[in-house]
Amino acid sequence: MRQTIPTFIFLFFFVIAVATSGVSAANTASSATEEQKASVVISDCQVNPTALMCNDIGTVTVTIKNMEIYKSVNIKEVQMLSQGLKVLSDSYFNPGSLGSGGDLRLTFTIKATCPDGIYYPKVMVNGEGAQSIRYSFPVTVDSSSLTIGVKDVPEDIFRGERAKIELVVGNPRPNNVTAVKIVTEDKDVMPAEVFIGTLSADNSEVAAFYFTPQAKGDCVLNFKLQFKNGDNHHFTDLSVPLNVTESKKSAELILTGIEVEFIPGMNVYKITGDINNAGLEAANSVVMKVGDAEGIEAMQPYKAYFVGLLNADDFSSFELNVKVGENETQVPLLIEYKDEDGILFSEHEYISIESSPGTASTGELPVPMIAVVIVIAILVIGMIAYSWKKR
Amino acid sequence: MLEVLTNPNKFFEARMKGEESLRIPVLIVLISGIISGLSSFLQNSITVKMMSEVPPEAQGIVSIMPTVSAIGLVMFFLIFWVFVAAIFYLISCIFKGEGDFNRTLEFVGYGYIPMIFGGIIGAILMYTIVSTAHIPVVTDPAKMAEALGLLLKSPMMLLSYAISFLFMLWSANIWIFGLKHARNLTTKNAVITITIPVASYYIIMTYVLWTISQMGVM
Numbered sequence: 037m038r039q040t041i042p043t044f045i046f047l048f049f050f051v052i053a054v055a056t057s058g059v060s061a062a063n064t065a066s067s068a069t070e071e072q073k074a075s076v077v078i079s080d081c082q083v084n085p086t087a088l089m090c091n092d093i094g095t096v097t098v099t100i101k102n103m104e105i106y107k108s109v110n111i112k113e114v115q116m117l118s119q120g121l122k123v124l125s126d127s128y129f130n131p132g133s134l135g136s137g138g139d140l141r142l143t144f145t146i147k148a149t150c151p152d153g154i155y156y157p158k159v160m161v162n163g164e165g166a167q168s169i170r171y172s173f174p175v176t177v178d179s180s181s182l183t184i185g186v187k188d189v190p191e192d193i194f195r196g197e198r199a200k201i202e203l204v205v206g207n208p209r210p211n212n213v214t215a216v217k218i219v220t221e222d223k224d225v226m227p228a229e230v231f232i233g234t235l236s237a238d239n240s241e242v243a244a245f246y247f248t249p250q251a252k253g254d255c256v257l258n259f260k261l262q263f264k265n266g267d268n269h270h271f272t273d274l275s276v277p278l279n280v281t282e283s284k285k286s287a288e289l290i291l292t293g294i295e296v297e298f299i300p301g302m303n304v305y306k307i308t309g310d311i312n313n314a315g316l317e318a319a320n321s322v323v324m325k326v327g328d329a330e331g332i333e334a335m336q337p338y339k340a341y342f343v344g345l346l347n348a349d350d351f352s353s354f355e356l357n358v359k360v361g362e363n364e365t366q367v368p369l370l371i372e373y374k375d376e377d378g379i380l381f382s383e384h385e386y387i388s389i390e391s392s393p394g395t396a397s398t399g400e401l402p403v404p405m406i407a408v409v410i411v412i413a414i415l416v417i418g419m420i421a422y423s424w425k426k427r
Numbered sequence: 428m429l430e431v432l433t434n435p436n437k438f439f440e441a442r443m444k445g446e447e448s449l450r451i452p453v454l455i456v457l458i459s460g461i462i463s464g465l466s467s468f469l470q471n472s473i474t475v476k477m478m479s480e481v482p483p484e485a486q487g488i489v490s491i492m493p494t495v496s497a498i499g500l501v502m503f504f505l506i507f508w509v510f511v512a513a514i515f516y517l518i519s520c521i522f523k524g525e526g527d528f529n530r531t532l533e534f535v536g537y538g539y540i541p542m543i544f545g546g547i548i549g550a551i552l553m554y555t556i557v558s559t560a561h562i563p564v565v566t567d568p569a570k571m572a573e574a575l576g577l578l579l580k581s582p583m584m585l586l587s588y589a590i591s592f593l594f595m596l597w598s599a600n601i602w603i604f605g606l607k608h609a610r611n612l613t614t615k616n617a618v619i620t621i622t623i624p625v626a627s628y629y630i631i632m633t634y635v636l637w638t639i640s641q642m643g644v645m
Contacts, residue, residue, distance in 0.1 A: 416593045
């Protein structure tokens, strides 16, 4: 018994000693590993644009930081992997050494060749004597485009009258878009382009256009909304169907009492008549001219006739002189006037030379005159004959 | 006096028995000249209208043109009367005509009576042309001839010429009998004496008018 107890005590302390030495050895081994593998982290990751549209090209900028205080790290390779997105740029091999506390910014180009959704590409960093890093980050693909619509358009659009058309542009996307502008190629629309600039997420802007139609009937105004998502150009079309009618109030000039008189010997026709304003608004600066046509030439003193202001339900007489070629049967007249906004209107009328009342025969002697000459001739010859008979 | 129109032979035969007197012939020529001067005044007023937009410094000259031409024509008629009588007198010398120049001048003056009627009708026609015709304002002097040419070609103007020619023919008929007695010629010689200058006048006037009318065509 006296030999068993000391042995037991020896074994107890031996076991404790062995156990203690084991723990100590393990602790020693762990300290050695920490000294060899330096700490490197991805401190920042930026995606531009923050939300890509399908087929957009964007950039991912990652910042690698050496967290060691006294130790530099040599970066061997940085690469990006993704299953949904397409990485267009190559991996970085030996991009450099990171000093203690230093960081490195590396940019990758990606293309969203995938359906809408959230994707998680990975950035893998391998450094010499440093821990390997696998860092995943989210990239949003959202193909929703900017919206454009008509905010306000007049109920009635009249020919020759300026109509204000307001368009609203909305951004339903989760990110800002830039270089937003609305363009149109319609020559009757002013201005041809409205620049909005940056349109932030979930915001809208209003652009005003002025449409002055020159012809009545159905017409379609085409607008194109252009914008940039990052460096990617996008556009959206908008067609606005409109029906242009004649104004119910605007000046309506009509010609009445037209008389065409041939001036013998001069090859000139004198066109006279009345110009009436049958509309409800005044016509300003009314000018009547002889239209351009082959064989037609305006003559002095009335190459053009200035009527001036012609109020509603008012009329004015006019006179024009025109030289007409032998084969011409119509004289084109051009009536120009302005509305109260100074917009110029022009109307064309055609005066028939042959069918117009009052047209004299062209250059032929009137029958009574021929008769007078014959009578005088008979009288003179008779007197001469009589004088010879009486001699 | 009317006998000179209906039976000039008898009229001049009777006048040969009386004293030479230029008082009535001068009056006839003067009336004829005044009427023709009036016609000329109207005709020139067309030119004035055409040139209404000439520079102000030229307006003074343009505006007195009708008056000057009318007075000038009256004087021209008196001179032309003497000139025509002289021509007749000289041509009749070929046929051994007898009689002094004053008698020839007197009888030629009577021959201007038909021209009074012709002048009145011509003045009426000219007034009609002036009051109804469209007269273009010509600012370019180069186009004046064209504008005038067109006007001279007008039917009313041609009618005026035709009537003038007819009355001239009547005057020539009176001159034949006048010269027969004034220069004691045979009827045949008197006809030749009158026909040569009158036919020449017709030819020259026709050529002049044709030339002017061609200006409007060009």
